[in-house]
Amino acid sequence: MRKLVLALMLCAAGALQARAASIYDFQMNSIDGQQVSLASYKGKVVLLVNVASKCGFTPQYTALEAVYEKYKDRGLVIVGIPANNFAQQEPGTNAEIKTFCSRKYNVSFPMMAKVSVKGDDQTPLYKFLTENATDPRFAGDIKWNFTKFLFDRNGKPVARFEPATTPDSPQVTAAIEAALGQ
Numbered sequence: 001m002r003k004l005v006l007a008l009m010l011c012a013a014g015a016l017q018a019r020a021a022s023i024y025d026f027q028m029n030s031i032d033g034q035q036v037s038l039a040s041y042k043g044k045v046v047l048l049v050n051v052a053s054k055c056g057f058t059p060q061y062t063a064l065e066a067v068y069e070k071y072k073d074r075g076l077v078i079v080g081i082p083a084n085n086f087a088q089q090e091p092g093t094n095a096e097i098k099t100f101c102s103r104k105y106n107v108s109f110p111m112m113a114k115v116s117v118k119g120d121d122q123t124p125l126y127k128f129l130t131e132n133a134t135d136p137r138f139a140g141d142i143k144w145n146f147t148k149f150l151f152d153r154n155g156k157p158v159a160r161f162e163p164a165t166t167p168d169s170p171q172v173t174a175a176i177e178a179a180l181g182q
Contacts, residue, residue, distance in 0.1 A: 022155030023048070026125045028081070029113040031098045036112065038125075043153050044077045045179040047167070048129070050117045051080045052090035052145040053100050060146050061105035063168040067176070068109040074180050075153065078109040078167075081125075083117040086144050090114060117142045129157075148172065152179045 020026065023046065024039040038046075047067075052058060061080075068078045082097050084090040092100065094113050101107035115123040118130075118141055129149055132139040138149065138160035146163040150172075159175040166172070 020124075020128050023125070023128075023151055024155045026128065028115070028123075028125065031082075031094045031111040031113055033094070033113065036110070038079075038155075041077050041079075042155065044075050045071075045153055045176060046151040046155070047076065047078045047176070048125075048149045048151070049078065049080055049167075050083045050085075050126075050142060050145055050147055051111075052082065052084070052086065053092060053097060055086070055089040055145040057144070057146040057163050058089075060166055061101065061107060063166050064109065065105055065107055067167045067173070071176055071180060072109075076176060076180065080107065080109060080111040081117070082111070082114040083142075083145070084114060085116055085118050085142070089145060117147075150175050150179060152182060 024042055026038045028036050028038065030036050049064060051061070064078055064080070068076065080101070082090045082094075090097065097114065098111060101111060115126070117123065117126040126142065128134050130139055130141055135157045138157050144163045148161040148165070148167065149157060150159040150161070152158050158179055161172055
């Protein structure tokens with residue numbers, strides 16, 4: 001019975017992904033448990049980042065918040081997506097993650113509920129992001145926390161940055177400014 005349910009879930013996820021044309025076709029839960037349609041970000045430049053609270057890259061929250069503050073009035077939205085896929089570096093509940101982010105890093109950009117970004121339980125959004133069919137330039141497994149995907153105002157991917165590339169690096173800010181300028 002479990003195998004049948006799992007097979008049906010995978011088929012449903014595959015069908016959703018097959019119909020997806022952009023990030024706007026996905027819904028997630030916010031860190032507060034409210035359903036969020038990524039379509040609510042239409043017309044914005046979106047930076048999706050899988051985050052974790054106990055990672056060597058966790059201090060990137062400071063740069064993420066600074067970049068968000070610098071560009072949000074021009075149309076940038078940063079979306080933090082907690083995941084516990086790498087060395088159990090995001091073990092907390094959504095409430096604990098929210099408290100950590102707000103108290104330690106004053107995060108004001110949208111945060112989603114914790115999901116899986118790789119493996120058998122990969123959330124449909126990350127399946128879409130990492131498959132060749134979406135955009136082979138940015139495809140491939142998520143290697144670690146703080147992988148960043150940048151999307152233009154039409155929800156199309158324009159860049160992918162691996163964890164060691166900081167949100168305030170010249171590469172990321174140049175890509176953000178180019179996407180904002182379109």
